[in-house]
Amino acid sequence: MRLNNRAPTLEELMSALMNTYSRLPVSFTHGSGSYLYDTDGREYLDGLSGIAVTNLGHAHPRVTEAVRAQSERFLHCSNIYHIDVQERAGALLTERASMDRVFFGNSGAEANEAAIKLARLHAHERGIEKPQIVVLEGAFHGRTLATLTASGNRKIQAGFEPLVSGFIRAPRNDLEALASIAERNQDVxxxxxxxxxGESGIHPLDAEYLAGAAALCKDRGWLLIFDEVQSGNGRTGSYFFHQQLDLKPDIVTTAKGLGNGVPVGACLARGEAAETFAPGxxxxTYGGNPLACAAATAVLETLGEDTLMDRAGPISDAIVTSFDASLEDDRCVVATRRAGLMIGMELAADCAALVPAALEAGLLINVTAGRTIxxxxxxxxxxxxxxxxGAGLATVVSRWWADEARLAGAA
Ligand SMILES: Cc1ncc(COP(=O)(O)O)c(C=O)c1O
Known part of the structure; x- marks a missing residue:
């Protein structure tokens, strides 16, 4: 809504939007590589990548060119026709994932919805009338009704009851709990x-737990589904994180970095699971559309030809080393957890205030689960x-920690 000839303020721009985000007082006009630039031309170092989306950086020339070229051809045609660029993206992605087939959607939640439907259908075809899916505490799988039910965060579920049935919650990293669920339920x-x-504060699950869970799934005939919406697409140093552990899930979902900013999600499957869906x-409508698949193809080709994924470890090390070296009082850090470029620093107190403080310092960061940067x-x-x-963030954290100490002293 343009009220007069001046540029609308941020508040005016936001006024038509539903109140679903607490937005920070900044608006970006463009980006390049690791930087975003605001309406005043100020530069911000992007430590967040749109929450694990722009893994190749902003305005990556190859993605930009692919989107430009595809938009000159055509943006969309229905999935009732063959779409060459979708075939190409599918072939590249299934090869990368060592999977047999892929269904393209538009987001992480949709990729997980597809996986949930696939698992249920697969079970029905094997005579399980009321299939159950085991999900973990601390999980985040999306905001649709089924995926928020699958998520292990009461906050995002509250108010949206009745939730979807058919999920069993288990503690993370607890193989005994999984075995006990298996003993008590024939319908899993x-x-x-x-x-x-990711959302629960960057918790890489224990390698032994993942290997044990995979063995149990195989033993019991459960499908093993990995949600790599956030951890996929090169973010942890390999195309998918589970490839570092040499695990073979039946289904993998991803989104975020797959289009480097163009919405696209994918549910990949292998073996029997890959043959479960039939027409209907x-x-x-939009899933696998030519524009999204052109972007995904550019991302997959770039990550395939380049050594970019090898950079995940060194960048991660540099950030954490600089952070640690510049921090004034390391008692404020309870734990640092990471897998490549998924880095979580759990602090000793709630620290949401660090997000605007870092923004002031020209750094884009996120705080999740209350106290994890x-x-x-x-x-x-x-x-x-x-x-x-790393060093800039340490300065912001040191200032915040000194304030916390001062406030505690005053109390
Ligand atoms: C692990 C995981 N799964 C699913 C989702 C949902 O993805 P989307 O927001 O694209 O629906 C997210 C988003 O943060 C995620 O991190």
Whole structure:
């Protein structure tokens, strides 16, 4: 809504939007690599990548060119026709994932919905009338009704009851609990988990737990579903995190970094699971559309030809080393957890205030689960930028911790 000839303020721009986000007082006009620029031309070092989306950095030339070229051809045609660029993206992604087939959707939640439907259908075909899916405490799988039910966070479920039936919650990293669920339930169809939990504060699940869970799934005939919406697409140093552990899930979901900013999600399956859906079982008007698949193809080709994924470890090390070296009082950090470029620093107190403080300092970060700083920087970040991010963040945290101490003293 343009009220007069001046540029609308941020509040005016926001006024038509539903109140679903607490937005920070900044608006960006463009980005390049690891930087975003606001309406005043100020530069911000992006330690968040749109929450694990722009893994190749902003305005990556290859993605930009692919989107431009595809938009000159055509943006969309229905899935009732063959779409060459979708075939190409599908072939590249299934090869990367060592999977047999893929269904393309538009988001992480939709990718997980597809996986949940697939698991249920697979179970029904095997005579399980009321299939159950085991999900973990601390999980985040999306905001649709089924995926928020699968998520292990009461906050995002409250008010949206009745929730969807058919999920059993288990503690994370607890193989005995899984075995006990298996003993008590004959109707389990699948285990759905994030190998690295993101929203709950960056918790890479224990390698022994994942291997044990995979063995149990095989033994019991449960489908093993990995949600790699956040941890996929090169973010942890391999295309998918589970590939570092040499695990073979039946289904993998991903989204976020797959389009480097163009909405696209994917549910991949192998073996029997890959043959479960037949025409009419599932679909999406936009899923796998030519524009999204052109972007995904550019991302997959870039990550395939480049050594970019090898940068995840060194960038992560540089950030954490600079952070630790510049922190004035390390008692404020309870734990640092990471898997490549998924970095969580759990602090000793609630620290949401760090997000606007970092913004003031020209750094884009996130705080999740109340007291964990979450960093998800792009694979194109240089060592120098990584050092700047780590040291700059340490300054912001040191100032915040000194304030916390002062407030505690005053209380
Ligand atoms: C692990 C995981 N799964 C699913 C989702 C949902 O993805 P989307 O927001 O694209 O629906 C997210 C989003 O943060 C996620 O981190």
């Amino acid at each position: 169809a699948a285990l759905l988990l994030e190998p690295v939990q 079982h599932h679909g999406s 979450r960093l998800l920087p792009p694979l194109v970040m240089s060592d120098e930028q990584a050092n700047t991010l």
